Amino acid sequence: MNLILIVVGAVLINNFVLVKFLGICPFLGVSKKVETAIGMGAAVIFVMTLASAITYVVQYAILEKFDIAYLQTIAFILVIAALVQFVELVIKKISPSLYQALGVYLPLITTNCAVLGAAILNIQNEYNFIESIVFGAAAAVGFTLAIVLFAAIRERMEYSPIPKALQGFPIALITASLMSIAFMGFSGMI
Amino acid sequence: MFENIVSPVLWLGGMGLVFGGLLAYAAKKFEVAQDPKVEQVRAALPGANCGACGYAGCDDMAAAVARGEVKANVCPSMSLERLAVVSDILGTDAGNIDRQKAVIMCGGVGEKSKRKFKYQGVKDCREAMVAMQGDKVCEFGCMGYGTCKKACVFDAIHIDHETGRVYVDESQCTGCGACEKVCPKKIIKRVPINSRVHVFCKTNRKGKEAREVCTAACIGCGLCAKECKFDAITMVDNLAVIDFEKCVNCGACVKKCPTGAIHKD
Numbered sequence: 478m479n480l481i482l483i484v485v486g487a488v489l490i491n492n493f494v495l496v497k498f499l500g501i502c503p504f505l506g507v508s509k510k511v512e513t514a515i516g517m518g519a520a521v522i523f524v525m526t527l528a529s530a531i532t533y534v535v536q537y538a539i540l541e542k543f544d545i546a547y548l549q550t551i552a553f554i555l556v557i558a559a560l561v562q563f564v565e566l567v568i569k570k571i572s573p574s575l576y577q578a579l580g581v582y583l584p585l586i587t588t589n590c591a592v593l594g595a596a597i598l599n600i601q602n603e604y605n606f607i608e609s610i611v612f613g614a615a616a617a618v619g620f621t622l623a624i625v626l627f628a629a630i631r632e633r634m635e636y637s638p639i640p641k642a643l644q645g646f647p648i649a650l651i652t653a654s655l656m657s658i659a660f661m662g663f664s665g666m667i
Numbered sequence: 668m669f670e671n672i673v674s675p676v677l678w679l680g681g682m683g684l685v686f687g688g689l690l691a692y693a694a695k696k697f698e699v700a701q702d703p704k705v706e707q708v709r710a711a712l713p714g715a716n717c718g719a720c721g722y723a724g725c726d727d728m729a730a731a732v733a734r735g736e737v738k739a740n741v742c743p744s745m746s747l748e749r750l751a752v753v754s755d756i757l758g759t760d761a762g763n764i765d766r767q768k769a770v771i772m773c774g775g776v777g778e779k780s781k782r783k784f785k786y787q788g789v790k791d792c793r794e795a796m797v798a799m800q801g802d803k804v805c806e807f808g809c810m811g812y813g814t815c816k817k818a819c820v821f822d823a824i825h826i827d828h829e830t831g832r833v834y835v836d837e838s839q840c841t842g843c844g845a846c847e848k849v850c851p852k853k854i855i856k857r858v859p860i861n862s863r864v865h866v867f868c869k870t871n872r873k874g875k876e877a878r879e880v881c882t883a884a885c886i887g888c889g890l891c892a893k894e895c896k897f898d899a900i901t902m903v904d905n906l907a908v909i910d911f912e913k914c915v916n917c918g919a920c921v922k923k924c925p926t927g928a929i930h931k932d
Contacts, residue, residue, distance in 0.1 A: 539682070545675045552679060559686035563693055570697035 487615035494623040495660040500591030514628035518621025529613025532596035704733040711752040719843040744841030766860040767842030773809035774867035776832040780881035807869035815846035863916035868928040871904040885928040891920035
């Protein structure tokens, strides 16, 4: 039951992009086409799940044990950056087609604050190992949901008569804020 | 005290070392054989990532060239030496290239050309255009706020602070055309690299009008066209236009031009 609550909470109620405002950079940058948005989302799901597991181990096996928990941020960044690089190398070898699809987005995730955010929230919420992984994956699914919806709207907007002053990024930002307001409707569900 | 410093340094450094080692190992273990030509071609490209070739940067273009999709001469910034290197790497002809350079076609600097008002906004030509189409009376006049200079990744455009003239350093210019795209007045043109004589004016105004606006304007008198022995100059809409195929850079027209709109550098 607890796990289900975590999933629903991370995907809808505390959506990383639209409610917590984490990972806005790729959300705006890679959302012009649904296809690329799905690619980015898949890469984030992959990395965030793995990062949640590894940062959990790093936190409790190294940082807490040796009283250096204040190094959490830099240690997690180190872990995430190395992890993304490693994942990129492995995917390149194992599945060139997946690499073609995700390749461009993987390096972007290195600096995606949503990944770091998930890792730190896991610790703050005092989740156990399983809960951490579920939370990481669910948060990434929430990110994917938001970016894919947003990309679909932006695709539609390409052909809409938008006032010249609002074309491009301005209307994208307005759309994002409207989506954010819409997602506020989920608050109080649990 | 000692403990407080050494322990985190060791742990963080250790983690960095372990991850670094793992990555190094993984890089070897999961190495994918890449066409070595891609890297060699990439090294022979200018590396400015200007995008003038139509690919997303030099890496992308190098991959396309190595695959044989395009010839290396799609890059306008290639020199003949660089092309020869690419030809050597691929064993095929990399194609020839007409090297170009950008020229700012306006001679109306400083007092020569009138200004409508004193512009005090952001120092950017595109911004200045918002205010009544720029502060120059002449719609083809270089305003000199250096938008092209900012767009140039090769540091080839300079502003002479004494006269306010914006000019292109020929030795640095690769002819990528980035400046041409950003100039709101559309007065930057790319010309063959060895052309020497240019009409530094784009105005279509008639003689008297043009003269009133700018003392360095082409007044469309046609003296240069008559003087030219090679028929390289034609008059189009009150403006002298040089055909670079025919021009031999003799400079006879320069001496005839009453306003000095044509000059040779």
